[in-house]
Amino acid sequence: GAGVSQSPSNKVTEKGKDVELRCDPISGHTALYWYRQSLGQGLEFLIYFQGNSAPDKSGLPSDRFSAERTGGSVSTLTIQRTQQEDSAVYLCASSLSGYQETQYFGPGTRLLVL
Amino acid sequence: QKEVEQNSGPLSVPEGAIASLNCTYSDRVSQSFFWYRQYSGKSPELIMSIYSNGDKEDGRFTAQLNKASQYVSLLIRDSQPSDSATYLCAVHTGGFKTIFGAGTRLFVKA
Numbered sequence: 001g002a003g004v005s006q007s008p009s010n011k012v013t014e015k016g017k018d019v020e021l022r023c024d025p026i027s028g029h030t031a032l033y034w035y036r037q038s039l040g041q042g043l044e045f046l047i048y049f050q051g052n053s054a055p056d057k058s059g060l061p062s063d064r065f066s067a068e069r070t071g072g073s074v075s076t077l078t079i080q081r082t083q084q085e086d087s088a089v090y091l092c093a094s095s096l097s098g099y100q101e102t103q104y105f106g107p108g109t110r111l112l113v114l
Numbered sequence: 115q116k117e118v119e120q121n122s123g124p125l126s127v128p129e130g131a132i133a134s135l136n137c138t139y140s141d142r143v144s145q146s147f148f149w150y151r152q153y154s155g156k157s158p159e160l161i162m163s164i165y166s167n168g169d170k171e172d173g174r175f176t177a178q179l180n181k182a183s184q185y186v187s188l189l190i191r192d193s194q195p196s197d198s199a200t201y202l203c204a205v206h207t208g209g210f211k212t213i214f215g216a217g218t219r220l221f222v223k224a
Contacts, residue, residue: 031210042202042216043158050210058211091157102148103204103212105157 004106021077025094033093082113120215133190137203146206193222
């Protein structure tokens with residue numbers, strides 16, 4: 001079946017604009033993660049969704065960042081009033097249940113804030 | 115102290131040699147441990163997972179876990195140029211959060 005898909009693959013925006021990044025997990029996977037990876041750096045955890053449970057938002061860097069997951073499937077990460085330091089690759093991953101499970105990553109969205 | 119620490123490298127080994135990648139973690143309640151490989155410009159992909167103390171082998175790869183020392187390693191035998199990548203150590207803490215290390219860059223010289 002299809003893997004994790006993300007859109008857009010690349011996004012260039014101006015400072016101060018809002019952006020929405022989309023993630024479509026593997027069908028049947030109940031756990032969904034968002035990470036941020038700056039150039040040459042490791043993965044920074046942003047937010048985790050598991051089924052219908054309240055999401056773990058502990059990694060969101062500021063209140064400009066928010067995410068939702070509709071119907072337990074597709075997720076949208078929204079960054080309001082983008083700043084240049086938000087430039088990074090945003091990776092989405094899904095796993096079957098979240099507990100001790102392999103995470104399967106999407107191709108990422110490369111965000112550049114000018 | 116970072117929750118998951120790795121030597122950033124680069125680690126350079128000749129083709130055919132053993133590459134040894136190390137990782138330490140701070141949360142003693144961590145239950146599961148993963149090694150992901152990330153080629154430049156690509157997304158991470160799982161290489162190995164390990165949950166119990168000791169060694170776990172899969173082909174040319176061996177993961178080693180020592181929970182008492184809070185240490186996990188990855189050995190790559192008969193290293194190939196195609197193994198050149200960044201290797202990310204990931205630790206699944208209590209709950210469902212996964213913490214990634216910054217990664218070790220490996221270069222295998224032909």
